[in-house]
Amino acid sequence: MTNAKKAEMMVRCKNCIKRFEVKPKADKAKCPHCGVEYRISWPKPDLPYIRGLAK
Ligand SMILES: [Zn+2]
Structure with a gap:
């Protein structure tokens, strides 16, 4: 089996x-x-998104 493509869980x-x-x-x-x-x-599940500041 090939691995699923490695998700890049990156945000900017x-x-x-x-x-x-x-x-x-x-x-x-x-x-x-x-x-x-x-x-x-x-x-x-593999797509993070910035909602806003944590404070
Ligand atoms: Zn920064």
Whole structure:
């Protein structure tokens, strides 16, 4: 069996415009580049989406 394509669970920080990885099903994620924390939603199981700031 071949592996399913590896999902890239990345979002783009709205503050510093850099991409960073989000843990699967996390509801929050912190940008490692600038330290801003975001709320994450999952339109699809392998597709994270930034909803807004975590605060
Ligand atoms: Zn950032």
